[in-house]
Amino acid sequence: MSNPLLRVDNLQAFYDQSHILQGVSLSVNSGEVLSVLGRNGAGKTTLLNSIMAILHKRTGSIIYGDQEINKLPPYKIAKQGIAYVPEIRGIFPSLTVRENLEIASRRGREGASQQQWTLDSVYSLFPHLRERAQSGGGKLSGGEQQMLSIARALMTNPDLLILDEPTEGLAPLVVKEIEELLTALKRQGLTMLMVEQNLGFATRLSDQIVVLGKGRIRWSGTPELFSSESGIQRTWLGV
Ligand SMILES: Nc1ncnc2c1ncn2[C@@H]1O[C@H](COP(=O)(O)OP(=O)(O)O)[C@@H](O)[C@H]1O
Ligand SMILES: [Mg+2]
Structure with missing residues (x-):
């Protein structure tokens, strides 16, 4: 069996009086891709923000590797090897592509077990960013911004990459x-x-699918099984 790299157990998250996540549990196995699907407002971004401690009004357990991380601030979670590509891509518009990448690399950690990403290896994966190295972050197209946002995450040498709707728009x-x-x-x-x-994107890439609806896990399983679950898709995704 594969072992979990991230384990979330009974996560509850709140905005003021609103109880958004109501006992979410999931685990992401090492080397696998897990996709969380769900309608707008289901709580998907809240889940990611809770894991990253951007939203800290939450209870439950978040274990990364063998460490409980739910008391750590966001920058320490990043230092543990988790990189976050948020929905709002968070690149610096006044800095060039290259500067955006260099800054991210300084925020990373040492001694990562994965590949050690450098400017060069990131540019070979994103040849387009190399061409745009001297362009301002604010001058990039939506697609280029998303690429830069992922490239920046890699520069921190993560073991776990968390992405919020990477294809949106x-x-x-x-x-x-x-x-x-x-x-x-x-x-x-x-x-x-x-x-x-x-x-389509999520099922092709993923090893596991989790369906989130109104702050709870409504279904989980393999992409193959998910494809045949038309009832689940209709009820919780509206397709
Ligand atoms: N900053 C906030 N303050 C209050 N409520 C919020 C805030 N952000 C999101 N919500 C509410 O939390 C619920 C889940 O939102 P979100 O996690 O963004 O959903 P999703 O990413 O699945 O579209 C929604 O009902 C939304 O209105
Ligand atoms: Mg969202």
């Missing part, structure tokens, strides 16, 4: 590029936890 050709890219990262052994609304 992107043209089909760019979505295809992102899929190829994440497939290549998966092949290199990178573990990923991803939130997606694009079912």
